[in-house]
Amino acid sequence: xxxxxxxxxxxxxxxxxxxxxxxxxxxxxxxxxxxxxxxxxxxxxxxxxxxxxxxxxxxxxxxxxxxxxxxxxxxxxxxxxxxxxxxxxxxxxxxxxxxxxxxxxxxxxxxxxxxxxxxxxxxxxxxxxxxxxxxxxxxxxxxxxxxxxxxxxxxxxxxxxxxxxxxxxxxxxxxxxxxxxxxxxxxxxxxxxxxxxxxxxxxxxxxxxxxxxxxxxxxxxxxxxxxxxxxxxxxxxxxxxxxxxxxxxxxxxxxxxxxxxxxxxxxx
Numbered sequence: 210x211x212x213x214x215x216x217x218x219x220x221x222x223x224x225x226x227x228x229x230x231x232x233x234x235x236x237x238x239x240x241x242x243x244x245x246x247x248x249x250x251x252x253x254x255x256x257x258x259x260x261x262x263x264x265x266x267x268x269x270x271x272x273x274x275x276x277x278x279x280x281x282x283x284x285x286x287x288x289x290x291x292x293x294x295x296x297x298x299x300x301x302x303x304x305x306x307x308x309x310x311x312x313x314x315x316x317x318x319x320x321x322x323x324x325x326x327x328x329x330x331x332x333x334x335x336x337x338x339x340x341x342x343x344x345x346x347x348x349x350x351x352x353x354x355x356x357x358x359x360x361x362x363x364x365x366x367x368x369x370x371x372x373x374x375x376x377x378x379x380x381x382x383x384x385x386x387x388x389x390x391x392x393x394x395x396x397x398x399x400x401x402x403x404x405x406x407x408x409x410x411x412x413x414x415x416x417x418x419x420x421x422x423x424x425x426x427x428x429x430x431x432x433x434x435x436x437x438x439x440x441x442x443x444x445x446x447x448x449x450x451x452x453x454x455x456x457x458x459x460x461x462x463x464x465x466x467x468x469x470x471x472x473x474x475x476x477x
Contacts, residue, residue, distance in 0.1 A: 210241050210440050211411040211419075214248035216256050220268055222440065230442045231276035236345045238276075240269075240283030241407040241423070242354045242379040243297070247414060250332040257288040257295050260311070266300065274306030279344035283377035283407060284314065284353050286333070294334040299351050299377060301342040310342030312351035316359055323383035325417060329355075341369045347447065350402070354378040357392045357406075360399065367400040367462065372452055376406040379413065385420025390432070398430040401456045403447050410438055428455045 210226065212219045223244050230238045245265040246256030260266055265285050273280040280302040287298040297314035313336025317329040339362060342349045350366030350373070357363075357376050366374060374396060380389055389406075397404040403426065410421025423436035425445040433445035456462060 210244055210409060212241070212244050212247045212409060212413055214246055214252040214256070216246045216264075219245050220265065224268065224272060226440065226442055227272045227278075227280070228276065230444070231278050233442065233444045235278060235444055237279045237281065237347070237349075237373075237405075238273075239281040239375050239405045239407040240377060241409050242284045242377040243286065243409070244283040244377075245285050247379065247409070253286045253295060253332050254288075257286040259288055259290070260298070260300070260308070263287075266308075269300065270302055270306035270308070273302040273304060277304045279304055281342075281349065281351070281375045281377070281405075287313070292334065294330075295332055296336060297329070297333050297353055298336075299353055299375075301344060301349065301351065303344055309344060310340050310349075310351065312336065312338070312340040312342075312353070314353040314356060315339075315362065316355045318355040322381055325381075327381075339365045339369070341366055341371050347449075348372050350374045352376050354380065357396060360396065363396050363400050363402075367402055371400070371402055372449065373403045373405060373447060374400065376404060377408075378406055379409040380420040382418045382420045385422065389420055389422060390424070393424050393426055394430040394432070397426040397428055399461070401428040401452065401459070401462060403427055403452065408436070410436070410440065428452045 269282045282300040284299045287296040299312045301310040315336045340351045348370040350371030406424045408423045409419040412418045425434040434443040436443045
């Protein structure tokens with residue numbers, strides 16, 4: 210998607226794309242990060258909504274139910290009672306439209322890249338919990354965008370049973386062209402899991418184009434599908450027998466030595 214601050218327009222586009230994905234026979238549909246609104250701190254606050262009764266939450270539940278698909282709702286900016294800052298929240302819906310998991314983005318994008326400064330912490334606060342959802346008979350490890358640079362999160366998700374790792378994203382162009390494929394394929398290879406990374410594409414913010422190139426990667430690190438530079442849908446099939454065969458023949462997960470792994474210093 211190319212989401213901007215126009216929430217009604219984003220909802221209309223997402224509804225059309227979810228329907229398009231469902232028409233391919235997809236069982237699980239993944240939306241990108243902040244699919245319902247991208248903008249300034251003020252615009253994010255204006256678009257933010259609670260999970261109970263929120264417009265975007267209601268729309269996602271309706272789409273999942275009407276199309277009979279599980280929906281990993283990318284992420285939306287969540288407003289929570291008693292909190293000044295927002296959460297960047299990924300919701301998972303089953304095919305009946307029920308919320309079965311809630312993940313709040315742990316790692317906030319406070320960086321300077323390509324001469325441009327990003328400060329997600331100005332509007333948002335970090336989540337605290339790793340989350341694995343269960344839909345369509347699969348265990349799905351949840352993450353959002355910048356999380357992909359923190360492999361320890363994905364190892365935890367895998368040890369908790371994840372077979373598919375979802376990475377809804379709004380990646381910058383400078384980081385995307387050098388790191389996007391590398392990071393996603395690495396997370397797939399080291400965890401011997403499928404990765405579904407739905408991305409924003411194009412100029413979502415003035416002068417800050419998003420990289421796009423949504424990817425579906427298999428547990429060997431092979432790219433199964435990649436989006437062109439436009440708003441669209443990509444599709445691939447997840448094969449558990451392939452995943453289990455890779456884990457059996459190249460047993461890097463089974464060969465772990467957890468007693469030897471110690472943090473060398475306290476986090477600072």
